[in-house]
Amino acid sequence: MAISDKIIRSATLENMADENGIINVAKLFDLYKNISAKTIITGFVYVSENGHAMQELQAGIVNDEQEFAWKELVSKLKNERKDLTFLMQIAHTGRQTTRGNAVGASSVKCSYFRNKVKTLSKEEVEEIIDNFKEAAIRAQRAGFDGVQIHAAHGYLIHQFLSPYTNNRKDKYANESLFLQEIVNSVRSACGEDFKIWLKISYADDRGLTLDKTIKYLKTIEGRVDAVEISYGTMEYALNIIRGNCPADNVLDINPLFNKYPKWVLALWKIFFAPSYIKKFKPFTYNYNYDAALKIKKEIKIPVFLIGGIRKLEDMENIFKSGIDGVCLCRPFICEPDLVEKINEGLWKKSKCTNCNLCTVYCDTKNSIKCYQRKN
């Protein structure tokens, strides 16, 4: 397989839906038709109303109207790009939301969102497993080649996987059971040919560890087609993506902060920000590589790497070491045609500077774009 075929556009929130979670087909078509990756994963899509993340323009897959819009998009895209593999990332936000709908494996508050978290009853957990299944069925009907189940970044599945957020006493105290049941129900509903990928944080800044992640992944071997290895939760969101911390922009535009008077924010910057920022890990190239390689050696699921992949030479070495695919997010925001350029021998290194303005503006109603690229 050519290197360029193994470069995947990782899930990236587009903010191209309306307040009802219905996608703007024309805008998304324009975005996706220009992303040169052979495999594209959509931004995270909510599987139930109470799984809607803080971003108001997040897309959903919970009703017919939303499904029909996705169907129209898939049909237009597949018409334009016959060889495209198109996956929908399906997610439940759990406690990581500002919308007043925060639920969790347990009632442990998120230090970033700080709102009250309701512990899900066993019946509610079962209902959410069903929501994931229904979402996957809708995605399949809409023409997607598969789904990526979002078990990373501190969203609901991650909250079950981490002993820090899972203090349950019922059968879901077995941390990977929720994930296993979601995978099983999607697989039995959608069949063997429908791709089921997974995105997982191999560790976080609290209770999840690499060894636990390997143990969890072994429980779903043979039932998922690939796993993308990421890191972290929204508590220290910069550790998911690494790079520049545009703190002033965050305080200015993020609805979690800009509701406070300026003097409160000024005090926060002086007294609290330094200790918070100290917890951020620096950007290094391919920063999840060592963990992904260890996982690759231990489990029988194709392993994809995400995080800080910026150079063609690194990709070649990553593939040589046995990793099955690389996923890129910010480089595609910056240069959608990068795979085309690789095929023409014109791309060696990403122009993305990890300024992270694309990330910060994700929390507004702005559609995804690069804030550095001049065009």
Ligand SMILES: Cc1cc2nc3c(=O)[nH]c(=O)nc-3n(C[C@H](O)[C@H](O)[C@H](O)COP(=O)(O)O)c2cc1C
């Ligand atoms: C603007 C933006 C939006 C993102 N949206 C999602 C998302 O919807 N789902 C997800 O799993 N990760 C999301 N991420 C995380 C990326 O997929 C990826 O894990 C992270 O950016 C590191 O990869 P990179 O160095 O190639 O950017 C997003 C990141 C950015 C910068």
